[in-house]
Amino acid sequence: MTDDYERLLGRGLAKIKDSNPSGRFEMPVPDVETHGQRTIVRNFSQIADKFRRDTQHLLKFFQKELATSGTIENGQAVFLGNITSSLITRKLADYANEFVFCKECGQPDTKMVQEGKSEILSCWACGAKRQIRNLK
Numbered sequence: 436m437t438d439d440y441e442r443l444l445g446r447g448l449a450k451i452k453d454s455n456p457s458g459r460f461e462m463p464v465p466d467v468e469t470h471g472q473r474t475i476v477r478n479f480s481q482i483a484d485k486f487r488r489d490t491q492h493l494l495k496f497f498q499k500e501l502a503t504s505g506t507i508e509n510g511q512a513v514f515l516g517n518i519t520s521s522l523i524t525r526k527l528a529d530y531a532n533e534f535v536f537c538k539e540c541g542q543p544d545t546k547m548v549q550e551g552k553s554e555i556l557s558c559w560a561c562g563a564k565r566q567i568r569n570l571k
């Protein structure tokens with residue numbers, strides 16, 4: 436029930452966006468600081484919010500991709516090692532392509548759902564579904 440309702444809502448939103456190009460999704464810019472052997476992304480949970488994803492999911496992705504450990508402290512991500520902001524920016528784009536944007540219509544209005552053992556990315560705008568990597 437809820438899913439259908441959300442899908443309908445998503446369709447409505449997508450139509451509004453189509454007629455309003457200025458409503459385009461803007462990629463979040465990471466606010467990165469390096470302290471010795473630690474790298475802090477200060478706006479990490481805001482970025483996850485912008486993607487409408489769980490902060491822990493985004494953290495898991497970064498831990499795997501950067502092959503380092505990380506923790507969340509007061510909405511900031513703290514990673515071990517010296518990581519450049521350009522690498523973090525690139526990885527954010529990879530995350531968005533893999534876990535946020537619909538491959539069919541290009542909209543970011545998607546959500547992750549569990550179907551059996553698979554993680555599915557489901558698009559509110561066009562209804563497309565595709566299987567995504569399970570980071571667990």
Ligand SMILES: [Zn+2]
Nearest residue numbers: 537540558561
């Ligand atoms: Zn779509």
